[in-house]
Amino acid sequence: AQSVTQLGSHVSVSEGALVLLRCNYSSSVPPYLFWYVQYPNQGLQLLLKYTSAATLVKGINGFEAEFKKSETSFHLTKPSAHMSDAAEYFCAVSDPGNTPLVFGKGTRLSVIA
Amino acid sequence: GAVVSQHPSWVICKSGTSVKIECRSLDFQATTMFWYRQFPKQSLMLMATSNEGSKATYEQGVEKDKFLINHASLTLSTLTVTSAHPEDSSFYICSATIPTGQGIYNEQFFGPGTRLTVL
Numbered sequence: 001a002q003s004v005t006q007l008g009s010h011v012s013v014s015e016g017a018l019v020l021l022r023c024n025y026s027s028s029v030p031p032y033l034f035w036y037v038q039y040p041n042q043g044l045q046l047l048l049k050y051t052s053a054a055t056l057v058k059g060i061n062g063f064e065a066e067f068k069k070s071e072t073s074f075h076l077t078k079p080s081a082h083m084s085d086a087a088e089y090f091c092a093v094s095d096p097g098n099t100p101l102v103f104g105k106g107t108r109l110s111v112i113a
Numbered sequence: 114g115a116v117v118s119q120h121p122s123w124v125i126c127k128s129g130t131s132v133k134i135e136c137r138s139l140d141f142q143a144t145t146m147f148w149y150r151q152f153p154k155q156s157l158m159l160m161a162t163s164n165e166g167s168k169a170t171y172e173q174g175v176e177k178d179k180f181l182i183n184h185a186s187l188t189l190s191t192l193t194v195t196s197a198h199p200e201d202s203s204f205y206i207c208s209a210t211i212p213t214g215q216g217i218y219n220e221q222f223f224g225p226g227t228r229l230t231v232l
Contacts, residue, residue: 036223043119043206043225044157090156098210098219100147103156 002027004091006104014112019063019078021107023091026072033074034092034101035065044090050074061085086111115141117209119224126197127232134192134227136207142187143209147221148180151204160205163190197231204228 007022025031032051036044048059055067065076074091088108092101116139126132136146144165149157161182162170169182179201181193190209194201208221 041204041226041228044223046223049220094221098145100149100159100162101157101208101221102159105156 002031002093002095002102004033004093004102004104006089006091006107008107009105010108010110012110012112013081015083016080019076019081019085019109021076021089021091021109023065023074023076023104024072025074025091025093027093027095029095031093032096033065033067034094035059035063035074035076036090036092036103038088038090038106040087047076047089081109081111083111083113085109115139115209115211115220115222117143117207117222117224119205119207119227121227122225123228123230125230125232128198129196131193131195132197132229134194134205134207134229136190136192136209136224138188138209138222141209141211143190143211144187145219146184146190146207146209148182148190148192149206149208151206151226153204157206160192194229197229199231202229202231 003026005024034049035047047063048057050067058064063078088106090106091104094101118137120135146163148160151157160175163182163184165184171177184190206226207224210219
């Protein structure tokens with residue numbers, strides 16, 4: 001069965017510092033991987049996705065993630081944090097085809113001025 | 114881009130009443146919609162998979178008689194929480210996919226969610 005593990009339920013960084021949110025996956029088939037952001041009382045916004053093309057994926061708002069099969073990881077990074085990045089971030093995995101997403105527990109990102 | 118709407122965005126109801134939540138794909142046809150539930154400060158958990166014209170497939174532990182799902186058209190799926198109780202209070206989110214074929218990535222588009230509070 002597929003699963004994702006997000007290391008760290010809460011990450012705090014200073015404004016301008018590197019953001020690194022960790023995600024490891026488990027899948028029996030080549031996975032599709034996603035990062036979503038959720039602001040309070042709102043739905044999910046797709047940041048980026050990996051669907052077996054380039055292993056380094058660039059997303060919106062300056063975020064990017066690298067798919068590393070050998071490490072079964074898909075960590076999310078941003079070179080310089082902004083206050084507006086403070087939110088909940090979810091890593092998710094799915095099988096190919098019309099299948100639902102399996103979400104990690106989420107990581108809350110706080111950005112300190 | 115593809116847009117999914119949900120209605121209502123929030124609802125407060127008394128214990129024992131039923132609440133219907135609508136999920137609509139506004140600019141595309143979705144043969145499959147998924148319903149997720151998110152408890153406060155927790156992740157999203159899949160409740161059921163809704164396919165147009167057929168019965169929904171529920172995840173283990175989700176009561177199909179309590180959470181009635183109807184996917185009557187290619188653009189509308191509804192979730193009815195019957196005889197709601199305070200423990201049903203949650204954030205309900207739907208998603209819809211544009212079918213592109215087996216073995217091919219089908220992007221999911223999420224609705225904005227519905228906040229249900231049962232008093």
